[in-house]
Amino acid sequence: MSALCFLPPSRLNVTNVFLTIIVFYEGKCFTGRKLEICSDCDNFQDRGFMNRVNSVRVESGAFVCFDHPDFKGQQYILEHGEYPEFQRWNAHNDHMGSCKPIRMHGEHYRMELFEGDNFSGQCVELCDDCPFLQARGLTKNCINSIKVYGDGAWVLYEEPNYRGRMYVVERGNYCTHMEWQAENPNIQSIRRVANYF
Known part of the structure; x- marks a missing residue:
């Protein structure tokens, strides 16, 4: 069961308050150790998670993920849904080191x-x-x-x-x-x- 995570007040848009939750798994098909992120994370290793990600579940929101820490390297866009293996987000390997939510303010x-x-x-x-x-x-x-x-x-x-x-x-x-x-x-x-x- 996922914990509720909210954006810090400085990033909230009064007209569109929402949760952003992404869960990374070391194994394919959502197996192995997992890391749940709700806001910017500049280094997965700082949270005790290695940089090997083989499956991802985006429970809400959309995220831009990077294959290196500090929001550097190849970018991958992960929108709401399930990605049972790294090829599903067009990656060539299982390296991922940082991520942050994509800021959406509406639909225009x-x-x-x-x-x-x-x-x-x-x-x-x-x-x-x-x-x-x-x-x-x-x-x-x-x-x-x-x-x-x-x-x-x-x-x-x-x-x-x-x-x-x-x-x-x-x-x-x-x-x-x-x-x-x-x-x-x-x-x-x-x-x-x-x-x-």
Whole structure:
């Protein structure tokens, strides 16, 4: 049975108070030792849990998980549901070292994508999922800056049809691709984080 965990008061949105709970398991199919997280966790080892995760159950909320401690390395987006083996969240191995909840404020999605740094160059606005950005009029496959408006979070993918490395962006301004921890500006598909409860 899971313990109730609440976001700290500084992170609560008065109009949308919710629980976020994710449970990591060392073994496949939810077996072995487990670690339950309800908020930011910068290092699983600090909680007595090794960095080997073979299955995950997201009981509520959505999380961005990282294969290294301190919110670094490859990002994985885990939404409400069950993941009986690491391949289900598109990982190549069972390494995972940190995680944090994705901040959702509501259901209104809007973002502007810019080909240049600091919101320069060609711009495209999105309000819904896009499996191939070039179909929306972008002439290149690189996005160097983003403005996220509205309430929801987005997942950026390096390849079309929601494949490849992924990155989460939440409400705010991102002047360069490095601000969402990308090694390069190649983004070819984008989707909303929608499977939240």
